[in-house]
Amino acid sequence: MNIFLIGMMGAGKTTVGRALAKRLGLPFIDTDRALVERTGAPIATIFDLEGEGGFRRRESAMLAEVSQGEDAVVATGGGAVLAEENREVMRAHGTVVYLRARLEFLWDRTKRDTNRPLLATADPRATLAQILEHREPLYLACAHLIVDTGTQSAATLAGRVATALKRHEEATRKSA
Numbered sequence: 001m002n003i004f005l006i007g008m009m010g011a012g013k014t015t016v017g018r019a020l021a022k023r024l025g026l027p028f029i030d031t032d033r034a035l036v037e038r039t040g041a042p043i044a045t046i047f048d049l050e051g052e053g054g055f056r057r058r059e060s061a062m063l064a065e066v067s068q069g070e071d072a073v074v075a076t077g078g079g080a081v082l083a084e085e086n087r088e089v090m091r092a093h094g095t096v097v098y099l100r101a102r103l104e105f106l107w108d109r110t111k112r113d114t115n116r117p118l119l120a121t122a123d124p125r126a127t128l129a130q131i132l133e134h135r136e137p138l139y140l141a142c143a144h145l146i147v148d149t150g151t152q153s154a155a156t157l158a159g160r161v162a163t164a165l166k167r168h169e170e171a172t173r174k175s176a
């Protein structure tokens with residue numbers, strides 16, 4: 001089974017995902033990075049040329065492709081949960097872990113980053129808050145597991161995710 005990490009921009013999906021993959025001895029795939037490699041264009045450029053709709057279509061195709069491939073830890077883009085088909089694909093082909101973080105942490109980790117086109121607004125902090133409010137129910141609906149993040153390091157969080165996954169696997173096996 002795959003492990004899909006979902007959550008907001010800045011939640012640490014890429015950072016924690018890489019550490020988790022190493023820990024579990026699984027390949028690591030970052031769908032944002034895979035899209036950049038495939039298109040040869042930064043995410044902001046894909047948004048500029050094709051709009052958010054174009055990016056979302058590419059993201060859905062990439063998620064479907066990855067879910068058919070070998071088992072991996074998959075760090076998704078923050079908006080991967082927006083499409084119902086993506087939520088279904090992830091739940092059907094893996095265990096979905098929501099890396100949940102408070103707005104303060106998300107803002108702190110994204111405010112200096114210029115490669116997040118959705119935050120290119122007059123008031124990016126307010127935009128981030130709106131996006132979080134809109135998506136929170138979708139993250140919760142999609143996740144098998146929720147791991148709350150805060151000041152812990154990526155390595156510590158990867159350990160917590162691994163423990164939560166093990167418990168989930170055992171519970172699933174027992175109830176089968």
Ligand SMILES: Nc1ncnc2c1ncn2[C@@H]1O[C@H](COP(=O)(O)OP(=O)(O)OP(=O)(O)O)[C@@H](O)[C@H]1O
Binds near residue numbers: 014157
């Ligand atoms: N646990 C952590 N402690 C401190 N800094 C962190 C932690 N996790 C991530 N960061 C930092 O926060 C920033 C955003 O992290 P990351 O890129 O992993 O988030 P993401 O969830 O993949 O976001 P996106 O949806 O935009 O891809 C990076 O600079 C990263 O180094």
Ligand SMILES: O=C(O)C1=C[C@@H](O)[C@@H](O)[C@H](O)C1
Binds near residue numbers: 077115118
């Ligand atoms: O939260 C989002 O909608 C996004 C997050 C990033 O991972 C990228 O997928 C892109 O910048 C969009």
Ligand SMILES: [Mg+2]
Binds near residue numbers: 030077
């Ligand atoms: Mg990422």
